[in-house]
Amino acid sequence: MSDIRRRRVPRPVREQLIIDAAIGVFAKRGYHASSVDEIAELAGITKPMVYLYLDSKEGLFLACLRREAERLVAAFRATTGPAPSPELRLRAGLLAFFTFVTAHPDSWVVLHRQASELTPAIAAELARTRRALLGEVSGLVRTCGAEGAGAACPDDEADFVAYTLVGAADSLTDWMALHPEEPPERITLRLMNMVWVGMRNVLDGEVWTTPAGEA
Amino acid sequence: MSDIRRRRVPRPVREQLIIDAAIGVFAKRGYHASSVDEIAELAGITKPMVYLYLDSKEGLFLACLRREAERLVAAFRATTGPAPSPELRLRAGLLAFFTFVTAHPDSWVVLHRQASELTPAIAAELARTRRALLGEVSGLVRTCGAEGAGAACPDDEADFVAYTLVGAADSLTDWMALHPEEPPERITLRLMNMVWVGMRNVLDGEVWTTPAGEA
Amino acid sequence: MSDIRRRRVPRPVREQLIIDAAIGVFAKRGYHASSVDEIAELAGITKPMVYLYLDSKEGLFLACLRREAERLVAAFRATTGPAPSPELRLRAGLLAFFTFVTAHPDSWVVLHRQASELTPAIAAELARTRRALLGEVSGLVRTCGAEGAGAACPDDEADFVAYTLVGAADSLTDWMALHPEEPPERITLRLMNMVWVGMRNVLDGEVWTTPAGEA
Amino acid sequence: MSDIRRRRVPRPVREQLIIDAAIGVFAKRGYHASSVDEIAELAGITKPMVYLYLDSKEGLFLACLRREAERLVAAFRATTGPAPSPELRLRAGLLAFFTFVTAHPDSWVVLHRQASELTPAIAAELARTRRALLGEVSGLVRTCGAEGAGAACPDDEADFVAYTLVGAADSLTDWMALHPEEPPERITLRLMNMVWVGMRNVLDGEVWTTPAGEA
DNA sequence: AATGAATGAGCCTTCATTCAT
DNA sequence: GATGAATGAAGGCTCATTCAT
Numbered sequence: 001m002s003d004i005r006r007r008r009v010p011r012p013v014r015e016q017l018i019i020d021a022a023i024g025v026f027a028k029r030g031y032h033a034s035s036v037d038e039i040a041e042l043a044g045i046t047k048p049m050v051y052l053y054l055d056s057k058e059g060l061f062l063a064c065l066r067r068e069a070e071r072l073v074a075a076f077r078a079t080t081g082p083a084p085s086p087e088l089r090l091r092a093g094l095l096a097f098f099t100f101v102t103a104h105p106d107s108w109v110v111l112h113r114q115a116s117e118l119t120p121a122i123a124a125e126l127a128r129t130r131r132a133l134l135g136e137v138s139g140l141v142r143t144c145g146a147e148g149a150g151a152a153c154p155d156d157e158a159d160f161v162a163y164t165l166v167g168a169a170d171s172l173t174d175w176m177a178l179h180p181e182e183p184p185e186r187i188t189l190r191l192m193n194m195v196w197v198g199m200r201n202v203l204d205g206e207v208w209t210t211p212a213g214e215a
Numbered sequence: 216m217s218d219i220r221r222r223r224v225p226r227p228v229r230e231q232l233i234i235d236a237a238i239g240v241f242a243k244r245g246y247h248a249s250s251v252d253e254i255a256e257l258a259g260i261t262k263p264m265v266y267l268y269l270d271s272k273e274g275l276f277l278a279c280l281r282r283e284a285e286r287l288v289a290a291f292r293a294t295t296g297p298a299p300s301p302e303l304r305l306r307a308g309l310l311a312f313f314t315f316v317t318a319h320p321d322s323w324v325v326l327h328r329q330a331s332e333l334t335p336a337i338a339a340e341l342a343r344t345r346r347a348l349l350g351e352v353s354g355l356v357r358t359c360g361a362e363g364a365g366a367a368c369p370d371d372e373a374d375f376v377a378y379t380l381v382g383a384a385d386s387l388t389d390w391m392a393l394h395p396e397e398p399p400e401r402i403t404l405r406l407m408n409m410v411w412v413g414m415r416n417v418l419d420g421e422v423w424t425t426p427a428g429e430a
Numbered sequence: 431m432s433d434i435r436r437r438r439v440p441r442p443v444r445e446q447l448i449i450d451a452a453i454g455v456f457a458k459r460g461y462h463a464s465s466v467d468e469i470a471e472l473a474g475i476t477k478p479m480v481y482l483y484l485d486s487k488e489g490l491f492l493a494c495l496r497r498e499a500e501r502l503v504a505a506f507r508a509t510t511g512p513a514p515s516p517e518l519r520l521r522a523g524l525l526a527f528f529t530f531v532t533a534h535p536d537s538w539v540v541l542h543r544q545a546s547e548l549t550p551a552i553a554a555e556l557a558r559t560r561r562a563l564l565g566e567v568s569g570l571v572r573t574c575g576a577e578g579a580g581a582a583c584p585d586d587e588a589d590f591v592a593y594t595l596v597g598a599a600d601s602l603t604d605w606m607a608l609h610p611e612e613p614p615e616r617i618t619l620r621l622m623n624m625v626w627v628g629m630r631n632v633l634d635g636e637v638w639t640t641p642a643g644e645a
Numbered sequence: 646m647s648d649i650r651r652r653r654v655p656r657p658v659r660e661q662l663i664i665d666a667a668i669g670v671f672a673k674r675g676y677h678a679s680s681v682d683e684i685a686e687l688a689g690i691t692k693p694m695v696y697l698y699l700d701s702k703e704g705l706f707l708a709c710l711r712r713e714a715e716r717l718v719a720a721f722r723a724t725t726g727p728a729p730s731p732e733l734r735l736r737a738g739l740l741a742f743f744t745f746v747t748a749h750p751d752s753w754v755v756l757h758r759q760a761s762e763l764t765p766a767i768a769a770e771l772a773r774t775r776r777a778l779l780g781e782v783s784g785l786v787r788t789c790g791a792e793g794a795g796a797a798c799p800d801d802e803a804d805f806v807a808y809t810l811v812g813a814a815d816s817l818t819d820w821m822a823l824h825p826e827e828p829p830e831r832i833t834l835r836l837m838n839m840v841w842v843g844m845r846n847v848l849d850g851e852v853w854t855t856p857a858g859e860a
Numbered sequence: 861a862a863t864g865a866a867t868g869a870g871c872c873t874t875c876a877t878t879c880a881t
Numbered sequence: 882g883a884t885g886a887a888t889g890a891a892g893g894c895t896c897a898t899t900c901a902t
Contacts, residue, residue, distance in 0.1 A: 008864090008865065008866085008900095009865080011864080014865085030245075030247065030333070032245065032247035035891085035892060035893085036892080036893065037891095037893095045865095045866075046866070046868080047867090047893085047894080048866075048895075048896085049865080051894065052866090057893065057894090088425070091425065159390070160387075163383075163387050163389065164383040164386065166386055167383045167384070167385050167387060168379040168380075168386070169382070170382050170386065171383070171385065172379060174378065175374065175375060189422070190417065192423050193417050193421075193423045194414055194417050195413050196423055197413045198408060198412050198413045199409055201408060201409075202408050208407050208408045210303070210306065210404075250875065250876085251876065252876095260884095261884055262877085263877090264882085264884085267882090267883085272875095272876065438880065438881080439886080440886090441885080441886080444886085460675075460677065460762020460763070462675065462677035462678050462762055463677050465871065465872090466872065467870095467871080467872095475886095475888090477873085478873090478874080478887075478888060479886080479888080481873065482886090482887085486873080487871095487872065518855070521855065589820070590817075593817050594817060595813075597813045597814070597815050597817060598808075598812045599812070600816065601808045601813070605804065605805060605808040619852070620805055620847065621809065623847045623852055624840060624843040625809075625840065627846065628839040628840050628841060631838060631842065637834070638834070638837050638841055639834075640834075656861095680895085680896065680897085681896080681897065681898085690862080691862070691864080692897090693862070693898090693900090694862065696897090697861090697862085
């Protein structure tokens with residue numbers, strides 16, 4: 001970040017440097033409030049280079065989105081694959097998430113905290129990204145059904161559980177910011193504690209009902 | 216939208232009409248992409264009026280934030296207070312949330328989906344709003360500890376659970392958009408199923424641990 | 431140009447002032463080389479007003495085009511109508527043209543000297559304008575056929591003559607710039623001299639042929 | 646467009662290729678709206694080469710202007726010289742013009758349809774070009790005076806006639822675009838019909854006057 | 861001989877905001 | 882109480898032009 005940003009940097013490298021800068025600015029200010037000028041300056045170049053390489057502000061944001069989504073999903077897969085049992089796979093997935101978010105907080109903001117004020121193209125890409133992440137989680141969840149075949153667990157339930165997990169994890173991201181001493185492992189453990197039993201019950205079709213009989 | 220917006224509307228009413236319009240626009244476009252022009256036109260008045268009543272774009276957004284936060288918290292309290300047992304209180308809170316979000320989708324977007332691209336003043340107000348909501352939930356959670364004594368349940372655990380619940384509920388908001396036939400009651404029931412047992416365990420200090428012995 | 435341009439000018443007036451300024455700048459620099467800033471300054475206001483009233487640079491140019499085309503055609507019609515005989519009508523038309531061009535040189539440049547570098551919308555409007563002018567002249571020419579019915583004169587010939595006349599007149603515009611002492615009346619007379627006889631012959635079907643017999 | 650544009654093209658050839666490309670682009674888009682990038686790409690080289698060979702965008706345009714003007718005047722002279730009689734010389738000149746314009750429409754646009762939006766240097770060169778062409782025509786016209794003596798025909802009259810002819814021919818360029826089946830020979834014939842008699846009268850000092858006695 | 865990398869400057873456009881009526 | 886007129890400031894984008902290789 002000090003010497004490589006000097007003149008005459010080959011295009012592929014410069015592109016990554018620009019995206020690096022862009023993620024920082026987009027995360028801090030949001031899409032509309034970010035100015036390409038600021039991104040260019042942070043990347044150590046001038047505006048025309050940004051447009052030459054990434055086409056437009058929208059293209060720049062899309063590039064950020066794609067690169068980080070790929071990274072997150074890769075991290076997720078790399079850990080959930082090898083784990084031997086359902087609960088360890090779930091744990092591995094949660095851990096991968098919290099580790100990624102700890103390591104790349106800006107990426108997560110860009111990936112997930114940009115509701116509204118986006119152009120159609122960006123909104124579409126973002127929706128695709130989210131679907132990919134939720135699909136990943138949903139697939140993982142489907143392998144967690146009690147003793148037997150995944151077929152026993154309807155997709156609908158798995159999706160519901162996936163949304164719950166992703167939302168909970170997302171929100172815990174904020175909690176982590178208030179508790180910096182807590183390592184991803186402990187967050188993961190605590191979240192496992194909260195959801196593992198209930199999740200299994202849900203996937204197995206056991207339901208909680210309103211105790212007495214009220215509204 | 217037809218007659219009331221005519222001339223000679225008393226100030227407090229006008230203000231509410233402006234805020235109504237603003238919430239719609241802010242939810243659709245986001246803060247920065249919203250233009251005061253569009254809000255004024257939707258409210259049926261001219262721009263200088265907006266400035267006369269709400270001071271600035273920022274003030275306008277703050278007014279939206281305050282009004283809707285108040286409404287959501289009120290809805291929450293109104294239902295959790297009367298419920299007799301812990302689990303019914305929790306259920307009532309969740310139901311209140313999902314009902315509110317169903318009834319006022321724009322409000323929820325403005326309240327919660329506006330990360331980044333906000334001015335400091337707005338970010339502060341928004342943080343306050345979220346803290347209020349989380350505090351409310353956290354308090355509720357604290358009453359759900361097993362045998363009764365809130366003292367047995369450390370604030371830390373309650374907070375963690377609150378973040379998990381709010382995040383899960385928030386995310387299920389998206390799930391609801393994909394399943395419009397599902398009423399708030401069923402969402403509430405399913406979420407209760409997923410978290411009730413685990414939550415109790417967590418609040419009681421029972422912990423899940425990595426089964427065999429791995430990373 | 432000194433006092434009326436002060437603050438608080440009603441919209442219709444301002445619009446005309448802006449168009450006045452725009453014609454001057456567009457004529458001097460051409461469409462692309464003109465900057466809205468310069469036009470605004472010359473009009474005694476700031477850029478946002480130009481956009482508020484005329485929408486865009488393109489809209490501004492279109493407004494110039496429409497206003498001046500209307501004026502030129504009006505001047506043309508006003509004089510050709512009353513004239514009693516064919517040759518006097520033609521003479522009146524030519525005189526109207528040269529008088530208009532003398533009085534509004536910038537208008538003529540904007541109307542006719544803007545080949546290429548125009549947006550599609552402008553090109554279309556400009557084509558319409560030229561067709562209107564040529565149609566006017568062509569109609570006039572058609573009434574100049576020798577003794578009798580305009581039917582005797584095919585549209586094709588009239589069009590050819592109209593193009594010739596308009597082109598000649600246009601070019602003489604440059605000649606006039608080099609001979610400022612020459613009044614429109616004399617130019618008109620000289621052009622009548624050059625074309626009247628030949629035109630009549632052409633419209634009557636008499637043709638010149640290569641004398642001997644060569645390539 | 647396939648092989649010659651490969652590497653190792655000698656400089657003079659490359660220059661001509663660049664000018665070829667430039668004329669096409671300048672004619673289509675106009676001076677300001679043309680980008681050096683597009684010209685370079687069309688010429689099959691990179692931008693720095695354009696600057697190395699032609700110095701600047703302005704120099705590039707000037708080169709186009711000079712080359713095409715030379716070609717047009719050459720074509721004009723080549724045909725008017727040998728013709729034996731005045732009317733055949735005029736006919737030959739007109740024919741040369743219409744033939745050239747038919748063969749090189751882009752050249753004509755660049756040479757003649759670029760009023761305004763030009764830099765001073767270009768405007769000057771363009772004025773010189775036009776003067777050259779008009780001078781050529783004017784000289785030709787001077788040899789058309791009735792009985793022979795050019796002295797009998799004042800320069801002033803010849804100039805006036807030249808402007809008329811050039812303007813008429815220019816405008817007929819547009820007419821030709823609407824009548825692609827009409828060959829240069831026929832256009833020439835029709836224009837001769839329209840102007841030959843009147844031109845002779847003018848050059849001989851015979852004047853048309855307002856018939857009765859009006860404004 | 862040729863090119864990829866880089867930039868200073870400028871232009872169109874929009875927006876939040878205010879003044880004068 | 883309400884509005885039309887007006888603006889300072891900024892942002893996205895492009896372009897002619899040059900340098901270092």
